[in-house]
Amino acid sequence: MDAALDKKPASGGLEAEIANRRTFAIISHPDAGKTTLTEKILYFGGAIRLAGQVRARGERRRTQSDWMAIEQQRGISVTSSVMTFERDGVTFNLLDTPGHEDFSEDTYRTLTAVDSAVMVIDAAKGIEAQTLKLFEVCRLRDVPIITYINKVDREGRDPFELMDEISEKLALDVSPVTWPVGMGTQFKGCFNLRDNTFLKPSREGAGGFEEEIRVNGVMDPKVAELVGDETLLETFRSEADLATSACSPMDIEAYREGHLTPVFFGSALRDFCVSDLLDGLAAFAPPPRMQPAEPEPVDPAEEKVTAFVFKVQANMDPNHRDRIAFTRICSGRFKRGMRLNQIGTGKTMAIQAPIFFFAQDRDIAEEAYPGDILGIPNHGTLRVGDTLSERTDVKVTGLPRFAPEIMRRVRTGDPMKVKQVRRALHDLSEEGLAQVFKTRFGSDWIVGVVGALQLDVMADRIKAEYKVEIGFEASPYSAARWIHGPKDKVEEFIAKNSAQIGDDNDDSPVYLAKSAWELNYTAERWPDLTFGQTKELV
Incomplete structure (x- = not known):
């Protein structure tokens, strides 16, 4: 049995067990390196013996967190998975979220279950659209963020420029913990500004780090030996001095309140600063918090x-x-x-x-x-x-369902397998992969999703898991809204608009609008009703 699963009954009291828990998610834009970082966290946490590579061949391509067939084929994460492991007396619960924006609702629900998050940023690209969206979700729930700026061993943007972007776009104070010694072709390793350790590469241009070498600050002569290049050494020392003097000092209270983010520069692929990140999670991240x-x-x-x-x-x-x-x-x-x-x-x-x-x-x-x-x-x-x-x-509380942005009619290839299709749609709707509405007028199933990739995943899973093929075709509807208001008014509205009423998986009535104009017009005509874009899950 894997050590990560060998969880024996604990001997500590409830408060001690709470203090030693860290439940966190990893969020990022696609291709920022989230899956690689996840694997390296598991590797440095002692949970796996071999860190696979997403783009490697054969069995090594099947990453630990991406278990679904379509994830393995496309090299993306489309569902949330959970990995539990222990390190130095701390129990970590890592929730890996979908990186693709088409699965943002699944990500949102996952973020309701964590106490902190690690935000992965590509050093060459900075904050991207999906990263910003996921950060805003974290902010809504007051989830504190640790930032990991990945791929510093490749050519990237200036570290201060990246931190300025975090400060300006996310309105966060930044507190650098590790710093790159050169980037791209000049990369010589990383330096931990808190404990004065130098992470030395194993050899030029390849491999991970060889060892952590403790020094007496950036001015230690040993640092000059490790860097070698005089110009690069001067630049590094100047940057490190500015980073520690001009940036905010680490303040755990400010971080946990969502005002500050500790920043780790590193390379997940080459193992730089992954162990430091785990140490940071253990030291800074909050234990389980109050739940709404x-x-x-x-x-x-x-x-x-x-x-x-x-x-x-x-x-x-x-x-x-x-x-x-x-x-x-x-x-x-x-x-x-x-x-x-x-x-x-x-x-x-x-x-x-x-x-x-x-x-x-x-x-x-x-x-x-x-x-x-x-x-x-x-x-x-x-x-x-x-x-x-x-x-x-x-x-x-606090687990809403969002109105879909894409509406499609389900097309079944074999009319003899309607029962299997109904079961599949019901199951996948309850998972939250998509929303399914059954029209009251006629017998159509309308699938609503946030992004088009969800439709591909849905068809693929129904074929693989339920042995039936489905397709999707254009729907006459462009929006779905939950109907709220006085009971008599709701009943009157449904009676007068029965051709555009459907029921969701909870049998709640939904208004299926054919256009944004029609939706606005209907809302004006029925001022006593609310056509909701969200619905609290009950």
Whole structure:
């Protein structure tokens, strides 16, 4: 059994276990190096013995976090996965999120389950569009950010220019922790400004770092020997002096409040500053935090267990048609076999076979603490947004569903397999991969997604997992909005517009508008109603 999965019952008390948890996500624009950094974090955390490469051949191409066939084929992450490992007495729960913008809703829900995030930035490109969007999501939830500026061993932008961009675009103070000694062809290693260690490359132009060498500051003569080039040495010393004097000093409170970001310059591919990043997460990142809930936030130190489902994944193991609810523990000490209330349904369920994750691999969880992510096998009982608790008076909040931006009609190739198609659409809609609306007038299924790539993934998964082929064709609708308002007005509206009413997976009524103009016109005609772009998951 992998060491990452060998989680024995802990001996510490609840508060000690909470203090030693770090639950974080990695966010980035596509191709910034997120998947490579994820693997190297697992490698330096002792969770895997060989760090694979996304673009390598054969088995090594199958990264630890990208387990779905389409992810392996395209070299992208399209679903969230969880990896748990321990390092130096700290339990890390790493939630790897989709990098592609077409899966931003899955990413948003994943970010509701973390206490901090690592933002990966390409040193040559700086802050890109998807990075900015994901950062804004983190800001909405007050998730503190550590920045990892990747690929400094390649030609890139000036380090100060990159930090100025972070400061200006994200309105964050920056506090550099590691600094590149040259970049691109002049790259000589990295320097940790906090503990005065020099990360020396194994050889010119190739390989990772050979060793960490402790020195007495940047002016130590040993640094001159390690750098070699006099001009580069002078530039590095000047930059390091300016970085420490002009930039903000590390302030853990300011970081955890979302005002400051520690910055690590490094190269995930060549192993530079990945271990430093892990040390930074252990030292700076907050332990499990209060979770938004009604009637009041859930305190991790509360003795009664409360948890919420932020993701459902069907068919992680297609041979067993499994359905796993990814569940974040918010408070209390969870023990296998506990009976928890499923808030909203009035039912209780015994959690007999909870699991810890390591991407697609898993192991039975005997117990878990706040910040831990459990997988709960179920057959449609649990849904995204569900709260599980020993209490009966609490509901975790803040998991919205967003109105789709692309609408397509489902086309089935074989009319004899309508039942399989219905089941597949229902399952994938509950996962959050897409939204499915059943029109009341006629018998169409309308699929709504954020980005076109979701349609490709949906068709690919239905073919692979349900053995049926589907296609998509133009839909007469361009927008879907949830209908809210006085019951009599909602019923009147639905009766008068039945040809453009559908039901979502929760049987909530949805107005299917044919154009933005029609949507605005309808909203003006029905001032007592609200046509919502979001819907709180219940």
